Amino acid sequence: MASELIEIRWHGRGGQGAKTAAQLVAQVALEEGRFSQGFPEYGPERMGAPIRGFTRVSDAPIRLHCAIERPDVVVVLDDTLIGMPSITEGADHKTIFVINTMLAASEIGDKLKGAGGKPVGTLYCIDATTISIDELGRPMPNTPMIGALVKATACISISALKKDIQKKFLAKFGERVVRGNIRAIERAYEEVQTS
């Protein structure tokens, strides 16, 4: 049963949409008939301060109600957070890192070390900030980061993700924002680089 459970930990700064992304992935998984949880760090959120979000996706009902100790995937929305111990906490050589950065995977790799300086997992790098500025007109890296996450892990399907964005964003934000987000997701999905 444990192998069917994917645990994703999101790291961002307050205002970058880490919580929204964590919950959006959980919602899409649910739409696909799977079991999921999406939740923010339990506590206050402050603009610019480091925050975490969590997503669990599974084929079986999820009973855990705690933060993710040993993530299968770590998504980093802001590369200035790299170097903080919380980013690599509980990660090992199997952990997948999806990082929003202008740097190449090879350059990031040196900065990302687990406990005892051991290298951690597989790196996927994408410049989600630039993509969001191009496609949405402002630095909002969360939706393109979901695109990169889906490419790296296939935790949900890209078509279900796009359908969900269409459904949720249309009434609230209008057609232009929906198109921008879908383009941002598609670009990140295509452009993400791995080490």
Next chain:
Amino acid sequence: MNKRVPLTGNDAGAEALKDVNPDVAAVFPITPQTELMHQFASYVHDGVVDTELILVESEHSAQSACFGAASAGARTVTATSSQGLLLMAEICAITAATRLPVVMPVVNRAISAPVNIGCDHSDSMFLRDAGWIQLYCENSQEVYDTVVQAFRIGEHKDVLLPVMVCLDGFIISHTMEGVELIGPEAARQFVGEYDAAFRLLDTAKPITVGPLHLTDYYFECKRQVVEAMATARRVIVEVGKEYGRLTGREYALFEPYRLDDAEVAIIALGSTCGTAKVAADRAREKGLRAGVLKLRSFRPFPGEEIAEALRHVGAVAVLDRSISYGLPGGPLFHEVRSFANGGAVLVSYVYGLGGRDITPSDLQCVFAELAARRQSGESDGVFRYIGLRES
């Protein structure tokens, strides 16, 4: 199976209130409850329900408004957390002793000082003896289901007590999970029309609400609450069964998990029970027969049934997410122990105060400690903390 929709615990509470369509809701915000009544207020605004929404200026006023509305015979709700619950405590005791079946989701949060917004059960435990039924929820699904059932339980003519539906702040209130809903039609049919026995505004049958009872009958009023609580034990089970026939999700006073052959067990309230089930599964993979007793109804307290369910278990950890100063061990521990009839080794664990996380590995350690105690037969009454940063 019905479609599961993504809802946080707060959303699930609001959805249940919407599906029931109560007559009156008194609303005042406090973290982490705010989103629950915010969401419900939007249903009132959009005309999805015809509830009379009263925006009050404090929780003391919220419970006072509930008292007034319920006295008039209205089906009445409010919701709160932490300091809010403590501020309304004075009126909570009056609501209960006046036998007004108000329904109130309590989004459990630590109480000050120091200021903290994380989850623990100190707030609802503070009102342990206020005469409210207290039902605790493991997840968002249980929040929805329990809020719907709470109306039937509290309004039962032989109960007539207010009901707190307790959900863990942030851990449940802010976690999005899949929830199956029964919808307004089924929910309203399940709860039925509320027909209050007495109505303050019924001029054809005038009554006095809140009169003075001195040495003559005050004592008897209190004794009658005891009887109502005893009846509630039966009603909670009956309503839980009927809800099970409707939805396939049956509820009782507590839920045993892998207890039948357990050598060691954890008893707890709320979201921790889910994590404890995972820890029990993992302990069993390593050859330790572990189980969990998830207590749903803390008031009324099903002490005899708990003792019976744990009779064959060698060592039991009672987990409290609250603390009782001056008496080692939390409130749940002492109540479980007061029904223990020898046999099991009982250990009190206080954990998670102020929202400190509790993980499956923490709870696997608890199971391992229980196994060691069971071997050594060390006597009960031991008091421990989980995850304390002092040693």
